[in-house]
Amino acid sequence: MEALYKEVCENNSIKPLDEVLEAITEQNPLLIIDGSEQELVLFMKNDNDFLAISVVLKNSPRHLIELCITQIPISEIALQYLSEGIEENNIINKIALTHLSLSYSRSFVSLITALQECISLECLDFSNNLLNDDTGSFISELIRVPKDSSLQLLILDFNKFKDFSFAVSLAKNKSLLHFSINHNPLEFVNIVSLLEMLALNKTLQHLGIKGMNYKGPxxxxxxxxxxxxxxEAITLKLTNILRYSYICSISIDLDPSTTMQLRELETVLTKHNRNLMKIDSPLINWAVTSGPLLGIYKGLKANIWLSDRNTEIPNDLEDMINIKLVNKRNSSISSTDNLKSPLRSAKKTPISRKNSIESRNSDSTVMEGKSIKEMSFGKSALSKHFKEDETFMKCLQTMNNKIMGLEEKFLTYTTKTDTYLEKIEAQVSSSKRSEDMDSVSKALKDIQSRLDKFEKDKASQKRYSVKTR
Incomplete structure (x- = not known):
């Protein structure tokens, strides 16, 4: 292999790279070409450098299982050479192409095709590039693959994705365990669609959606x-989805000041969810928590114990774990009963919708001759792609509508409710006092009547005694 690499370099008038020679001669499992070193950047100015690397990859050396190329200015021709080498390799299982300014181009499409043909590929890192919505449909083809796909990890952090949603492909994927799209300018409805995807995908173990820009209502x-x-809406959506999701770890932005929404999340994690074991949130230090955050932390710890069960139940988690086990048993019994005697749901009049020009993730609803924009947490944008899961999606939509329809009223009338409760308490206390006064008055009247009767009897006895004398 060393002789072949040197021969290709000599034929193309380039100097062999020390990094490639070292990986070949010492049979290193990892080949790293890091352009952060200025000398290497100045040295690799020829596209034929990637041609020589491509020749090595085509021969699939058995020891070489990882490839990392970072911070190297790569041309269209060089990327095409690299794609050809990856396509014919059947050994490498980890590829990281980061800080390469990758964007939509003909050679990038060739790269995606090559990655699809690389049957041994398990981990792919495209972070810190210029990938945007134009490349989304091609990358999603890596996810929308047959069930026997080997790809388990896909990282798209620090790119430019905004409107394109990977939720549709992820919902049907059965092989991917880790999907991360942190620090991308995703639209609100796109984030919601990714969360809703978790109710359909039962194999994904980690979802990374932190570093998003939540602004406004x-x-x-x-x-x-x-x-x-x-x-607040994202936190509530996460809370709802965790009742049905199998996700084990999630990276998401949570605001410690949204106490009301965090209490809802605490309830789900302490009573209903038995799978989520880790929440990575930049604004939360789990080592120092209180209030609902402490309850959430304990819920995560309880789930960790439930996944292992090799140690004794911690004293501070015993009650919580028992509640989770009881709820799981009850839900299993309920599911069995539902299978025995399914309930027929009443038919509802469908809402007439038409595609909205304003947003591909939203619909327009026709109501009384007016067209109003309807986003509804992205449900319609996601569900219309799942005809085979239509029944399940309708069930999710019904639950979401019922839950989310109450949030606005709840938030609006919280203060008024407290005022009403105070008035009721005042009325109750005043009614109690009036009832007590009535009873005392009746008792006094009864005593007075008895005293009057006693005085009359006493006077009559005196008159009788006088007459007798």
Whole structure:
């Protein structure tokens, strides 16, 4: 292999790279070409350098299982050479192409095709590039693959994805265990669609959606007054999905100041969810927590114990674990009963929708001759792609509508409810006092009547005694 590599370099008038020679001669499992060293950047100015690397990859050396190329200015021709080498390799299982300014081009499409043909590929890192919505449909083909695909990890962190949603492909994928799209300018409805995907995908173990820009009120039809912020809405959506999801780890932005929404998340994690074991949130230090965050942390710890069960139950988690086990048993019994006697749901009049020009992730609803924008947490955008899962999606939509329809009213009337409760307590206390006064008055009247009767009897006895004398 060393002789072949040197021969290709000599034929193309280039100097062999020390990194490649070292990986070949010492049979290193990892080949790293790091352009952070200025000398290497100046040295690799010829596209034929990648031609020589391509020749090595085509021969599939058995020891070489990882390839990392980073911070190297790579041309269209060089990327094409690299794609040809990857396509014919059947040994390498980890590829990281980072900080290469990759974007949509003909050679990038060739690269995606080569990665699809690389049957041994398990991990792919495209982070820190210029990938945007134009490349989304091609990358999603790596996810929308047959069930026997070997790809288990896909990282798209620090790119430019905004409107394109990977939720449709992920919902049907059965091989991917880790999907990360952190620090991308994703639209609100796109994030929601990724969360809803977790109710359909039962094999994904980690979802990374942190580093997003949550600003302003939640753009949903249930929030006309704008009281519910986007951050609060995302937390509530996560809370709802965790009742049905099998996800084990998630990276997401949570705001410690949204106490009300965090309490809902605490309830789910301490009573209903038995799978989530880790939440990576930049603004939360789990080592120092209190209030609902402490309850969430304990819920995660309880799930860790439930996944292992090799140690004794911690004293501070015993009650919580028992509640989770009881709820799981009850839900299993309920599921069995539902299978024995399924309930027929009443037919509802469908809402007439038409595609919206304003957003591909939203619909327009025709109501009384007017067309209003309807986002509704991205459900319609995701569900219309799943005809085979239509029944399940309708069930999810019904639950979401019922839950989210109450949020606006709940947030709006919280203060008023407290005032009403105070008035009721005042009325109850005053009614109790009036009842006590009535009873005392009756008792006094009864005593007075008895005293009057006693006085009359006493006077009559005196008159009788006088007459007798």
């Amino acid at each position: 939640a753009p949903i039809k249930e929030n006309p007054s704008g009281l519910l912020s986007s951050q």
